[in-house]
Amino acid sequence: MSKLFNVAVVGATGAVGNQMLEVLAERNFPVKELRLLASERSEGKFLEFKGEQLVVQKLGRDSFKDIDIALFSAGGSRSEEFCPIAAASGAVCVDNSSAWRMDPDVPLVVPEVNPADVALHTNKGIIANPNCSTIQMMVALKPLHDYAKIKRIVVSTYQAVSGTGLNAIDELRVQSGELLNGRPAECKVYPHQIAFNCLPHIDVFLDNGYTKEEMKMVNETQKILGDESLRVTATTVRVPVFYSHSEAVNIETEKPLSAAKARELLAAAPGVKVVDDVANLVYPTAIDAAGQDLTYVGRIREDESIDNGLNLWVVADNLRKGAATNAVQIAELLAAKYL
Incomplete structure (x- = not known):
């Protein structure tokens, strides 16, 4: 059986977060566990993934235990705070905000353009999604x-x-x-x-x-x-x-x-x-x-x-190629070659 991955979506209730769930399902990403994370305003809400209702959890410092890939779409300040926490927990973060894009140690990736740069995720455990x-x-x-x-x-x-x-x-x-x-x-x-x-x-x-x-x-x-x-x-x-x-x-x-x-x-x-x-x-x-x-x-x-x-x-x-799909394509490269 092919390897399965524990995936977190941070900002799951937002416009891009919703699209991330759709794209993960459509592209049949090998998900073992999907953890939906958002602010306390959305805690307890339910979102559908592949016909199953999943509860949204409050984003916190302990949210990334056993997570392999964390897809972030929760704004720059949240990404600045929580991407290093997720990376320290062992997750590779794919961040949709502008927080890490120009960091020289963080690869900025469009899979059709510079897929080899995904290998640089080892620098900080973070890959940046470019602007849409x-x-x-x-x-x-x-x-x-x-x-x-x-x-x-x-x-x-x-x-x-x-x-x-x-x-x-x-x-x-x-x-x-x-x-x-x-x-x-x-x-x-x-x-x-x-x-x-x-x-x-x-x-x-x-x-x-x-x-x-x-x-x-x-x-x-x-x-x-x-x-x-x-x-x-x-x-x-x-x-x-x-x-x-x-x-x-x-x-x-x-x-x-x-x-x-x-x-x-x-x-x-x-x-x-x-x-x-x-x-x-x-x-x-x-x-x-x-x-x-x-x-x-x-x-x-x-x-x-x-x-x-x-x-x-x-x-x-x-929302798709400009954000969610590009992020999931990066996750696919990680899953196929690096994790």
Whole structure:
């Protein structure tokens, strides 16, 4: 019989935590015991896993006894506090927050891009899940980078409200209903109305005028590809979409890379689906990607304003490939090769 693993999901009642349970079940991860952990507000709730009702336990210092893999999606402060505790108990942590991403001793992994970095989990017992918008961009760009070496990336994102959490999903739903019925929209989660609007503001603004989300994409891209000389600039925008992030990506490469060659490379790339037939109005949309694990790429065309430039439109479900699925794929690599 193949080996089974004791798995903890920290933040199990949140939007990503719920998706982690679904993905573990869908991919038939070899679970022996599944331990659901959350704050005291959720203690005693029940969540379903493979037809069984499991009780949610309060996260504490003694929560990780006999756990092999701990999937974290409980926010940065909880991860900073409890990942070292879980690691000291013998678990390998796969953390979805930004807490450990830029730690030089913690690997930042997208399984389709840098799977060998999972071996570095021995440094601290922690593997970081990249930012959702970074993950889908890396899946799409890695085969192009391997072929033509990308020198510069300019990316604009169109990010769904589910990236903020369950309260933001409710805010978009309620605001839309109120406005369609002639009533004013109340803003609780976002500083401005999100329904029927776009906000060029994700996370806090930094001294350089960029948001923290934008700088995450810059720094994480360089770390994942192992190339600090790679130039990256980003503008991240919250849009009134429930699920799936979309990105307009412009790259400049050292070698010539035609649109036709890019389609060929992407069609053969793991985790990618090319959806690019503009003659028949076929291209990826957020609705197409929702609930899916693939990264969809379309609108592939050469940038006529520069030499060796290419434009792409990249779409993926931010809760699945952008978070839960990527984390479970890392857990699968751990289970297959390292534990």
